[in-house]
Amino acid sequence: MLNYLVRRVLIIIPTLLVTSALIFTVMSLSPTDYFSNLEAEMQASGEKVDTARIDFLKKEYGFDKPPVVRYFNWIGGFLHGDFGYSFEYQLPVRDVVGDRLYLTMLLSFATIIFTWLIAFPIGIYSATHQYSWGDYGLTTLGLLGLAIPHFLLALVFMYFANIWFGLSIGGLMDPHYFNQPMSWGKFTSILSHLWIPVIIIGTAGTGSMIRAVRANLLEELQKQYVTTARAKGLHPFRALMKYPFRMSLNFFISDIGSILPAIISGGELVAIVLSLQTTGPLLIRALQSQDMYLAGSFLMFLSTLTVLGVLVSDIALAFLDPRIRMQGGATK
Amino acid sequence: MNAPLPPAGAQIPHYISEAAFDIHSVAKLTPEQERLYFASQWRLMWWKFKRHRLALAASVFLLFIYATIPISEFLAPYNDATRNTDFIRAPPQAMHLFHQGKLIGPFVYGYDYHLNMDNLKREYAVDRDKLYRLRFFCHGDPYRFWGLFDADLHLACPPHEGIFFALGSDRLGRDLLSRMIYGARISLTIGLIGISISFCLGITIGGLAGYYGGLFDLLSQRLIEVIHSIPHIPIFLALAAIMPASWSPILVYFGITLILGMMDWTGLARAVRAKLFSLREEDYVLAAQLMGARTPRVLLSHLIPGFISHLIASATITIPAMILGETALSFLGLGLRPPIVSWGVMLNEAQNMNVVALYPWLMFPVVPVILVILAFNFLGDGLRDAADPYTA
Numbered sequence: 161m162l163n164y165l166v167r168r169v170l171i172i173i174p175t176l177l178v179t180s181a182l183i184f185t186v187m188s189l190s191p192t193d194y195f196s197n198l199e200a201e202m203q204a205s206g207e208k209v210d211t212a213r214i215d216f217l218k219k220e221y222g223f224d225k226p227p228v229v230r231y232f233n234w235i236g237g238f239l240h241g242d243f244g245y246s247f248e249y250q251l252p253v254r255d256v257v258g259d260r261l262y263l264t265m266l267l268s269f270a271t272i273i274f275t276w277l278i279a280f281p282i283g284i285y286s287a288t289h290q291y292s293w294g295d296y297g298l299t300t301l302g303l304l305g306l307a308i309p310h311f312l313l314a315l316v317f318m319y320f321a322n323i324w325f326g327l328s329i330g331g332l333m334d335p336h337y338f339n340q341p342m343s344w345g346k347f348t349s350i351l352s353h354l355w356i357p358v359i360i361i362g363t364a365g366t367g368s369m370i371r372a373v374r375a376n377l378l379e380e381l382q383k384q385y386v387t388t389a390r391a392k393g394l395h396p397f398r399a400l401m402k403y404p405f406r407m408s409l410n411f412f413i414s415d416i417g418s419i420l421p422a423i424i425s426g427g428e429l430v431a432i433v434l435s436l437q438t439t440g441p442l443l444i445r446a447l448q449s450q451d452m453y454l455a456g457s458f459l460m461f462l463s464t465l466t467v468l469g470v471l472v473s474d475i476a477l478a479f480l481d482p483r484i485r486m487q488g489g490a491t492k
Numbered sequence: 493m494n495a496p497l498p499p500a501g502a503q504i505p506h507y508i509s510e511a512a513f514d515i516h517s518v519a520k521l522t523p524e525q526e527r528l529y530f531a532s533q534w535r536l537m538w539w540k541f542k543r544h545r546l547a548l549a550a551s552v553f554l555l556f557i558y559a560t561i562p563i564s565e566f567l568a569p570y571n572d573a574t575r576n577t578d579f580i581r582a583p584p585q586a587m588h589l590f591h592q593g594k595l596i597g598p599f600v601y602g603y604d605y606h607l608n609m610d611n612l613k614r615e616y617a618v619d620r621d622k623l624y625r626l627r628f629f630c631h632g633d634p635y636r637f638w639g640l641f642d643a644d645l646h647l648a649c650p651p652h653e654g655i656f657f658a659l660g661s662d663r664l665g666r667d668l669l670s671r672m673i674y675g676a677r678i679s680l681t682i683g684l685i686g687i688s689i690s691f692c693l694g695i696t697i698g699g700l701a702g703y704y705g706g707l708f709d710l711l712s713q714r715l716i717e718v719i720h721s722i723p724h725i726p727i728f729l730a731l732a733a734i735m736p737a738s739w740s741p742i743l744v745y746f747g748i749t750l751i752l753g754m755m756d757w758t759g760l761a762r763a764v765r766a767k768l769f770s771l772r773e774e775d776y777v778l779a780a781q782l783m784g785a786r787t788p789r790v791l792l793s794h795l796i797p798g799f800i801s802h803l804i805a806s807a808t809i810t811i812p813a814m815i816l817g818e819t820a821l822s823f824l825g826l827g828l829r830p831p832i833v834s835w836g837v838m839l840n841e842a843q844n845m846n847v848v849a850l851y852p853w854l855m856f857p858v859v860p861v862i863l864v865i866l867a868f869n870f871l872g873d874g875l876r877d878a879a880d881p882y883t884a
Binding site: 175178183186189303304306308309310311316425426428429432443444447448450458459462463466470 | 715717719722724725726729733819823824826839842843844845847855858866
């Protein structure tokens, strides 16, 4: 077990390294950069282009060095909490990020819990009542959640929340609480705003999870041990709960790994529409203005979040299911 | 047969039946069984697929909607860029058949336009005196068909000097229905091109990893894990944002399909690899290798056909992700740009609450998006069930 744990944890180091290299490459692929944009902007507005200043800025941000050096500076900074400098805000990235990272984590976490709460009963119901009307209805509902674009759902939700409940649901909390220390008022404010983005983002993950749970549980229910249990007169409920249900529990854990990236992606989109104080709106702004360290660090945070999420789900799975840790040891 | 029994103790004579004997009688199949046993794999799949009614309906729907692509110009009442400046953001017109109890065929009532000076809202009131009978197979907006010849034939068009906005018009007074028909072209093909890119990448990388194993497998697995763990939409955004603004819209279109395809192949590569791991130990593969077949031959003509049906099924399920990806990118203004018309570009106009409150018909393009995605999902389900026709 320990062996498996250590190996599984160590593996994220190369994963994160490659991810950061990939992100950095994507960020530097662009034919223009922030400085040439700045220059063009100054020219367009009729200002005299101060080449000395631009050269100074370039030097300051290390843009006179080859990209490889810049890359290593950038990821080197991660180790001691320096995420680079945002050109646009003239602030260290860490200060720009502020609360946003925690809010993104909170939102993703709440969405996963929501997905579980919904997908769990529905998946089991659909599997035990295969081809019934309830099964068809619920799976179609799940698929519908998959098919409706998030951002539009967010818009419509926003409208009706306004009409029916008189709620203005932009943001994740009342604006004056943002970047303030935690307090009871802030906490309740977050709670009252959180549910709408959670439902919207949750719809997609729920659909695919219902589907997967149903398929998995169906396969398990066809196995002979279930037939044996039923034949021996075990109550159907116990026959379901004792083993097939536990098997599908495994699946719930392992599926986090695959829906987490989707939840975080979807979260970014919804955040832009609902102007949540998560990373989404800032990320897109940074991408558009080619504020490369800010955008790159944001992408890196999101990827790290997913990698860690998958790691946690893998470890939880190894605890639950001996086959996984045994197999891990055997392939060595 | 009715010879008397021999006396007790005597030997029983050797008996030979005179009836005709067919040595195949035991192995004889009923015509029904014969049909089943001799059917090819693809035929079996088709039979199994047919049983999934929803998937069948979905495939008919998709065929129909893809069939409109080559003839959008003919089907749409207006051209995609035709502006009716007198009717900006006009609401959808209801179709009628009867006017004052008299059947006069499909027609719409005209609008009385009036600018509300209090809130500067354009208000359209239905005017029951203006009767616009639709014309069919009529001459309307001229277009250049497939870039080959000029034509102006449309399936349906408004009468001269009349209007026909079945789904309303947008902020430039362009007909929404026509633009949706044109938009299908881009929105539906973007998924197909993207999926072919990811199919090629997935089969090549997954195939090599699964067949050779070892170092290549290790590296590609890590790469897949990395790509899989990066949230897609932010990366789409990053890649789309670096596309130079000077690119022509059509170049942007190809750029977007490339991005969608490049991010999507990982799932397929994993599936291919897992399948190959189990298949490459089969005897027929060893036989092929012993007979001197080269790797590409073993892969392409012996291994891949064994699970191509699974691949097609899983590819079908990923097309919706691409369609949604395009919609999301265009919605944020990072995807396709006008003058290209796609459903995502059209939804870009439905970006704020005002639209939901005042011009809800601008959200209509989401209907085909939802329908197409549902249809692809059902089709994928049906294909997946049918992909393995030998199990019940």
